[in-house]
Amino acid sequence: MTARELIEEIRKQIAADDAALVEARRRRDAVRAAAQTFSGALRTFRSGSLATGFVNHPVADADCGLVLDRRCYTNLGPDGGGELPYTIVDRIHDHIRPVLRLTDPAVSIRKMKRGLLVGFNAPLDAEQDPTVDLVVALNRREDDALWIPNLDRNRWDPSHPEKHVDLFTSGSPELRRTRAQVARLAKAQVKQFSPPTLSSFNVAALVWEAIQQPEPLFSALRRLFAHAAATLPWRLTCDPAGVSDPIPIPDDLDTEVIAHCLQQAASGLEQAIEAGNDEEKVLLALAKVFPNYLEKPSVLKERSRMASKLRRAAPVALSGLGTVPPTTSYGGRGMSRRRRVIGKPPSGPWYGDFKQRRGFERGFCPAAPGRSGRACRYRGALGYMYRLLVDVPTYGVRKVSIFFPRKYPMAPSVFADGPHLSRHRFRDGSLCMWYHSDPPERRWRFSDGLPLLVGHTELHLFKESWFIDTGEWLGAEILHQPGPSAS
Numbered sequence: 109m110t111a112r113e114l115i116e117e118i119r120k121q122i123a124a125d126d127a128a129l130v131e132a133r134r135r136r137d138a139v140r141a142a143a144q145t146f147s148g149a150l151r152t153f154r155s156g157s158l159a160t161g162f163v164n165h166p167v168a169d170a171d172c173g174l175v176l177d178r179r180c181y182t183n184l185g186p187d188g189g190g191e192l193p194y195t196i197v198d199r200i201h202d203h204i205r206p207v208l209r210l211t212d213p214a215v216s217i218r219k220m221k222r223g224l225l226v227g228f229n230a231p232l233d234a235e236q237d238p239t240v241d242l243v244v245a246l247n248r249r250e251d252d253a254l255w256i257p258n259l260d261r262n263r264w265d266p267s268h269p270e271k272h273v274d275l276f277t278s279g280s281p282e283l284r285r286t287r288a289q290v291a292r293l294a295k296a297q298v299k300q301f302s303p304p305t306l307s308s309f310n311v312a313a314l315v316w317e318a319i320q321q322p323e324p325l326f327s328a329l330r331r332l333f334a335h336a337a338a339t340l341p342w343r344l345t346c347d348p349a350g351v352s353d354p355i356p357i358p359d360d361l362d363t364e365v366i367a368h369c370l371q372q373a374a375s376g377l378e379q380a381i382e383a384g385n386d387e388e389k390v391l392l393a394l395a396k397v398f399p400n401y402l403e404k405p406s407v408l409k410e411r412s413r414m415a416s417k418l419r420r421a422a423p424v425a426l427s428g429l430g431t432v433p434p435t436t437s438y439g440g441r442g443m444s445r446r447r448r449v450i451g452k453p454p455s456g457p458w459y460g461d462f463k464q465r466r467g468f469e470r471g472f473c474p475a476a477p478g479r480s481g482r483a484c485r486y487r488g489a490l491g492y493m494y495r496l497l498v499d500v501p502t503y504g505v506r507k508v509s510i511f512f513p514r515k516y517p518m519a520p521s522v523f524a525d526g527p528h529l530s531r532h533r534f535r536d537g538s539l540c541m542w543y544h545s546d547p548p549e550r551r552w553r554f555s556d557g558l559p560l561l562v563g564h565t566e567l568h569l570f571k572e573s574w575f576i577d578t579g580e581w582l583g584a585e586i587l588h589q590p591g592p593s594a595s
Contacts, residue, residue, distance in 0.1 A: 111380035111390050112326050118401045119289060119325070121165075122296045128167040132158055132238040135212075136170035139226050139240045142207040143172075146200055148180030150247060155269040160276040161284070162291040162312055166235040173223075173243035173269055174200065175254060185264050187249040193257030193264060197223060197244050204242075221260050243269060253351045268349035275348050276312055282322035290328045291315045297373060300400045301579040303358045305366045306336075310355045313345045326377065333374035340367045368576055373397045396577065411502040415574055418567065418582035428471070429563035435542035435550050436584040437532040437571065457517045459483065459492035472559040487536075490514040494558070498524070498566050503573040508565055510558075518554040522565050530572040531581055541568045543586055 109117070140152040156171025157163040176184070176196070183189035184196060201217055201224055208215045214229035223244040231237040245254040246264070253271070255264040276291075277284055291312055298305045306314070318335035319328055339345070340363045344354035357366060376397040383389035395402045417424050421434035458464040460483075473479070479496040486493055491513040498508045507525040512518070521538040532540040541564050542551035552564050571582045 109387055109390065110385060111377070111383065111394060112324075114380075114390060114394050114402065115293070115326055115329070118296070118398050119293060121401055122292055124163050124165045124167050128165070128232055128236050128238065129158070129163070131232060132163075132167050132170040135226075135228055135238055136172050136240050138208060138211065139204065139242050140172050140174075142204040143174040143200065143242060145207065146174065146176075146203050148177050150175045150177040153270050153273075155243065155273055156241070157295075157308060157312075159273045160291075160312065161288040162276070162295065162308070164292050164296055167238050168236070169239045169241055171241045171243070171269075173245050173254075173256075175245045175247055178247055178249070181246070185246045185255045187246075187255070192262050193244065193259060194262055197257060197259065200224065200242075200244055219259055221258060222256055223259075245269075253349070266351050268347075268351045271349040271351075272309075272312075276316055280322065283319070286322050286325065286328050287315050287319050289325050290319055290332050293325075293329055294332055296401070297398060300398070301369070303579070305369055305579060306357065307355065310345050310357070313348050313355060314339075316348050317345070326381070330374055330377040333370045333377065337367045337371035337374060340370070365576070365579070369579065372577065399578075407502050411574075414501050414570060415582055418571060418574075421583055424563075424567060426563045426566060429559045429566070430471075432560060432563035432567055433549055434583055435552075435564065436546050436586055437568070437581065438540050438543040438586045457492065457512075457514055459512060459517070467557075468554075469558045471557070472562065486511050486513075491517070496562070498562060498569065500566055500569045500573060503570060506569055508562075508569075510561065510565070520561065522561070522568075524565070524569055526569075530575065531587060532568070532572075532585065539565065539568050541565070 136154065136158065140154075143149060144152050153173045153175065154171070155173055156169075158167075158170045178185060178188055181188065181191075181196070183191045185191065185193075197219060201219070204224075204226075205215065205217050208217075208226065212228050212230070216227045216229060218225050218227075220241065222241065224242040226240040226242060228237065228239070243256055245256045245267075248255055248266075253266055253268040256267045256269075257263075258265045276287065279287075294311045294315065295308055298311060314336045315332055317339075318332045323331075340357075344356065344363075346354055357363060373396075376393045379393035380390050380397075383393055391402060392407060395408050399408065414424070418434075423431045423433050425431045458468065465481075469481070479494070481492065481494045484491065484493045486509075489511075491511055493512075494510040496508055496510075497505050499505050509523045511521045511523070513521070521534075521536065522541070523538050534540055544551065552561055575581050
C-alpha cells in the first residue's frame with residue numbers, strides 16, 4: 109500500500125457511523141427544544157464537533173447552547189448587575205429535566221464547567237452513549253459574542269461558539285471537506301497520547317489557521333502538523349473568533365514537547381511519501397504517526413516489547429552489557445547537580461591506575477571502533493572521558509560522553525547527542541538516570557563497572573525517545589521543580 113492509501117484506511121477506521129450521528133443529533137435537538145422553553149430564552153445554537161463535521165468514532169457527545177436575553181435578566185452577568193452563573197444554571201437544570209424525561213425517562217443531568225451535561229443512559233453499543241453538553245450563555249451589550257459560565261470559578265467568560273461553527277464551516281464545499289478530513293485525522297493522532305497533546309478545539313483552530321484552500325488530504329495533513337510545530341513554541345493558538353484568551357495546553361505538558369511530537373508527525377508523513385511503493389518503509393514511517401491504527405512492523409513490535417518491560421520495572425538484558433536493573437528516573441529540566449558518592453574512593457583518581465581502570469572497564473573495550481577513553485579537561489574540569497556510540501534499541505545510534513571529574517572520580521556525568529526534550533536531564537544536559545536515595549540494587553554504583561553504566565545510559569535514552577514519541581515516561585520517576593541541587 110502507498111502512504112495515501114494507508115491514510116485513507118485510517119480515515120475510514122475513525123469515521124463515525126451514521127446511526128450514532130443520527131442519534132446524537134436527535135439528543136442534541138431534544139435538549140435544545142427543552143431549553144428553548146425556559147423563560148427568557150433568546151435562542152439556542154449548535155456547536156462543537158458534531159456541528160462542524162469534525163466528529164470521530166466513537167461518538168461521545170454533542171454540543172449546543174442556550175442564549176438568555178439579558179433584557180430579561182438585568183442583574184445577570186458583567187453587563188448587568190454582576191450576578192454570577194450558579195443560580196441560573198440550577199434553574200435551567202430544574203426546568204429541562206422533566207421536559208426531557210417525557211421522551212427519554214433515563215435522562216440524568218449534572219453541572220459541568222460551561223453549563224449542563226445531559227446523559228441519556230441508553231447505550232447504542234458497548235462504546236457509544238452520546239451525552240449532550242448544554243452551554244448556558246448570555247448575550248453581550250457591546251457585540252454579538254456571548255458570556256458563558258465558568259462554574260469551576262463561578263464567573264462569566266467571553267466566548268463566541270456560534271462564530272466558531274461559522275468559521276470552521278466557511279468556504280467552498282471542497283475547502284470544508286478538506287478541513288473536516290484533516291481535523292478528524294489530527295484529532296485521532298493527538299488522542300493517541302495520554303493526555304492528548306492538544307484539545308479538540310485547539311486542533312480545530314489550528315486547522316482553520318493552516319488550511320486556507322482545498323488540497324489533497326495527505327499534503328493538507330502534513331501542512332497542519334508542520335504549521336502547529338512551527339507556531340506553538342512561540343505562541344498559544346489564538347481564539348479564531350478573537351473573543352477568548354489563547355487556547356491553553358495540558359498542564360503537565362509544555363509547548364516544546366508538543367511541538368516536537370507534531371514535527372515528528374510531519375516528518376513521518378514526509379518519510380512515508382518518500383518511501384513510495386516500499387510498503388515496509390511506508391508502514392514504519394506512518395506507524396510513528398498513527399501507531400494505534402496500523403499494524404506495527406517488526407521494528408515497532410520490538411520497541412513495544414522493550415517499552416512493556418520498562419513499564420513493568422523489569423530488569424532488561426542487553427547484549428554485551430549485562431542485565432540492567434530498573435531505576436527511578438529523578439530530577440527535572442533545569443535542575444543543577446549535587447554529587448553524592450557512596451563508598452570510599454580509592455586514593456587518587458582510579459583512572460590513573462592501569463589495573464583499576466581495566467577492572468572498571470572489564471567486558472567493555474574502550475579501544476574498539478567508535479570508542480575512546482582518555483584524561484582530559486571538560487567544561488573547565490579535569491577528569492577522564494569515555495566517548496562511545498550507543499545503539500539505542502530500535503531508535504538507532506547515539507553519541508555518548510561519560511565524564512568522571514577529578515573532584516568526584518566515582519560520580520559520572522553522562523551526556524548524549526540528539527533531542528534534549530526530556531523530563532530527566534540536569535541543567536548541564538547530563539542524564540538523570542537514578543534516584544540517589546533508592547536502595548543499591550535500583551541505582552548504578554561504581555563497583556558495577558562501565559558496561560552496566562552504558563546499559564543504564566542505553567535504557568535511559570530509549571525512555572527519552574519513547575517519551576518524545578508518545579508523551580509517556582516508562583518506569584518509575586520522581587519529578588521536582590528546578591532548585592539549587594539534585595543528585
